Amino acid sequence: MMKSNNKRPFLIVTNESPKVNINSALQELIEGNERYSSGKCIHPNQSAKHRIKVAETPHPFAIILSCSDSRVPPEIIFDCGIGDLFVIRVAGNILNSEITGSIEYAVEYFGTKLIVVMGHKRCGAVLAAIQGGEFKGNIKSLVDVIQPAVEKARGETGDIVENAVNKNIEITVEGLKLSSPILKQGVLQGNLNIIGAYYDIDNGYVTFFK
Numbered sequence: 001m002m003k004s005n006n007k008r009p010f011l012i013v014t015n016e017s018p019k020v021n022i023n024s025a026l027q028e029l030i031e032g033n034e035r036y037s038s039g040k041c042i043h044p045n046q047s048a049k050h051r052i053k054v055a056e057t058p059h060p061f062a063i064i065l066s067c068s069d070s071r072v073p074p075e076i077i078f079d080c081g082i083g084d085l086f087v088i089r090v091a092g093n094i095l096n097s098e099i100t101g102s103i104e105y106a107v108e109y110f111g112t113k114l115i116v117v118m119g120h121k122r123c124g125a126v127l128a129a130i131q132g133g134e135f136k137g138n139i140k141s142l143v144d145v146i147q148p149a150v151e152k153a154r155g156e157t158g159d160i161v162e163n164a165v166n167k168n169i170e171i172t173v174e175g176l177k178l179s180s181p182i183l184k185q186g187v188l189q190g191n192l193n194i195i196g197a198y199y200d201i202d203n204g205y206v207t208f209f210k
């Protein structure tokens, strides 16, 4: 996936890290979350020595698109450190062209092969989309993006917030696959995996979608 002869506007990555692997990346996240949710964090890659090591050439092994909610910090819940994750956070873990561009950037320039779209329990942005009403400023444009997930969830049995959270994750995953030729090509070639995940803010456990 690495380009060899075109312009690289921000950073140049010359060597792939062994951790940047389509198979091991998901396992790294699973194991990190198991440590976090069971109270056995090891806080890896947070030393001054490691900061210096990655200062020139980061090799994030996963891209995480998660909600801005203060209870959902990816580096903490996956027990990761500096340079491990390329994180995009926006309320409701939605997509727009700038967010898709950020993800494409990490895939193109860092060679990252795993993208995780992570929603979470009791997401306030999803709840706002369900409750509706008048929204001040630009909040309406955010809520509007989540509405299709809410409409899909209304026809289902069970908790509408949790159903809409899960639909919203699925819609974002599909949106990434469909809207970006770069990401679509990566998936078709077997160089990229895009999956959804659900974070339970009560017990700290992340469930990855199959």
Ligand SMILES: [Zn+2]
Pocket (backbone or CB within 6 Å): 067, 068, 069, 091, 092, 093, 120, 122, 123, 124, 125, 126
């Ligand atoms: Zn949220």
